[in-house]
Amino acid sequence: MFVLVVGGGKVGYYLAKELLESGHEVVLMEKDRARASQIADEIGSIVFPNDGCEGKYLGEAGCSRADIVAAVTGDDEDNLVICQMAKHHFDVPRTIARVNNPKNEELFRHLGVDEIISPTRMILGSIEQDIPVHELLHLAALGDSDLEIIEAHLQDGSPAVGRTLADVEVPDGCSLFAVVRDGVATPLRADTVLAVGDKVIAIGKADCEAQLRDQLIGAAEA
Amino acid sequence: MKIVIVGCGRVGAVLAESLDHDGHEVIIIDLLTRAFDRLPGDFGGQAIRGDGTDEDTLRRAGAADADVLLALTEGDNRNVMAAQVAIENVGVKKAMAKVNDPVRAAAYAELGIATICRTTMLSDAIEGFLGLPRSGVPSVIPAVAHQHEPRHAPAFGAEPIGREG
Numbered sequence: 001m002f003v004l005v006v007g008g009g010k011v012g013y014y015l016a017k018e019l020l021e022s023g024h025e026v027v028l029m030e031k032d033r034a035r036a037s038q039i040a041d042e043i044g045s046i047v048f049p050n051d052g053c054e055g056k057y058l059g060e061a062g063c064s065r066a067d068i069v070a071a072v073t074g075d076d077e078d079n080l081v082i083c084q085m086a087k088h089h090f091d092v093p094r095t096i097a098r099v100n101n102p103k104n105e106e107l108f109r110h111l112g113v114d115e116i117i118s119p120t121r122m123i124l125g126s127i128e129q130d131i132p133v134h135e136l137l138h139l140a141a142l143g144d145s146d147l148e149i150i151e152a153h154l155q156d157g158s159p160a161v162g163r164t165l166a167d168v169e170v171p172d173g174c175s176l177f178a179v180v181r182d183g184v185a186t187p188l189r190a191d192t193v194l195a196v197g198d199k200v201i202a203i204g205k206a207d208c209e210a211q212l213r214d215q216l217i218g219a220a221e222a
Numbered sequence: 223m224k225i226v227i228v229g230c231g232r233v234g235a236v237l238a239e240s241l242d243h244d245g246h247e248v249i250i251i252d253l254l255t256r257a258f259d260r261l262p263g264d265f266g267g268q269a270i271r272g273d274g275t276d277e278d279t280l281r282r283a284g285a286a287d288a289d290v291l292l293a294l295t296e297g298d299n300r301n302v303m304a305a306q307v308a309i310e311n312v313g314v315k316k317a318m319a320k321v322n323d324p325v326r327a328a329a330y331a332e333l334g335i336a337t338i339c340r341t342t343m344l345s346d347a348i349e350g351f352l353g354l355p356r357s358g359v360p361s362v363i364p365a366v367a368h369q370h371e372p373r374h375a376p377a378f379g380a381e382p383i384g385r386e387g
Contacts, residue, residue: 053298053299053323053326054323054325054326055323055324055325055326055329056323056325059325075299076275076303077275077297077299077300077302077303078299080299080302080303080306081298081299081302081303081326084329084333085325085326085329088329088332088333089325089329101276103276103277103278107277107306107307107310107311110310111306111310
């Protein structure tokens with residue numbers, strides 16, 4: 001497989017190195033000449049010392065025959081443009097972008113980037129799992145759709161306590177499917193009465209989250 | 223017209239001044255407060271400090287009901303991203319991005335963003351000044367069509383672009 005990696009920071013460097021070790025063809029683009037030659041000294045002459053945001057240089061680096069383009073610079077706007085150019089101008093089948101601002105994830109996806117890796121989101125997710133507060137927990141993302149599995153821990157004061165599933169206004173595109181009570185998971189039926197301490201497991205689009213929080217957790221300042 | 227300008231550099235500031243004098247509602251955004259020193263003392267528009275590629279900043283600037291957004295910072299990619307955020311997320315009707323890389327300028331016009339390319343504009347003007355034949359490459363490229371789903375944008379530019387220029 002031919003992988004074009006753009007951005008020779010720590011991420012790009014180790015990515016290129018690992019890919020080479022597993023036998024893939026790799027070209028790494030890094031616009032800083034000094035950094036480019038340093039990497040070339042270490043892992044060989046696979047470094048193309050030019051700006052991967054520039055259409056001309058992407059072409060020269062062989063973008064049009066790349067199977068995958070991975071844009072891993074430190075700047076979201078650069079990664080977006082690299083992926084869009086690769087996708088729409090060079091017909092690259094698969095583009096991967098590193099995204100720093102979690103708010104940009106949806107935009108990137110909407111604008112055609114195939115895969116989005118957000119270190120910020122990952123660390124955030126990991127921290128949230130460790131702090132069982134009044135928040136919704138993101139348990140997992142489902143493949144490359146924008147669906148995720150969410151867990152809501154019902155506390156005193158939650159508007160859903162004492163109500164049945166039928167009484168909870170579930171946002172469109174979202175489904176509550178199970179409840180974990182005293183460590184036992186049971187399917188959520190329309191007549192299940194929710195209680196304090198229940199963990200409700202939902203599957204839905206990321207943008208349902210706010211409504212889901214209103215229904216299951218209550219006011220944000222709780 | 224209500225016009226949002228991202229980037230208060232030379233071009234952004236001069237344009238903001240002129241549009242303001244013509245009676246338009248102008249909102250100009252820049253990361254640095256100091257950049258607003260370029261605006262004249264009698265500038266009647268709004269100057270907002272913030273990141274023009276950030277949706278929240280654009281909303282705060284009132285971009286949601288603006289007629290047009292002009293992205294004129296020094297960075298091609300920042301301009302392209304500001305224009306795309308404005309159209310896709312904020313709902314601005316029309317956006318133009320300054321893109322100095324001719325390849326990117328043509329590509330983004332295909333993706334629904336009007337572009338203006340200083341590189342082709344200047345080289346064309348200089349060739350004209352020298353009495354040489356003009357390249358004829360347009361420096362202002364209107365948006366081909368607004369792609370609501372860029373995922374399905376048709377592929378274009380089949381010839382290898384490395385050979386250009």
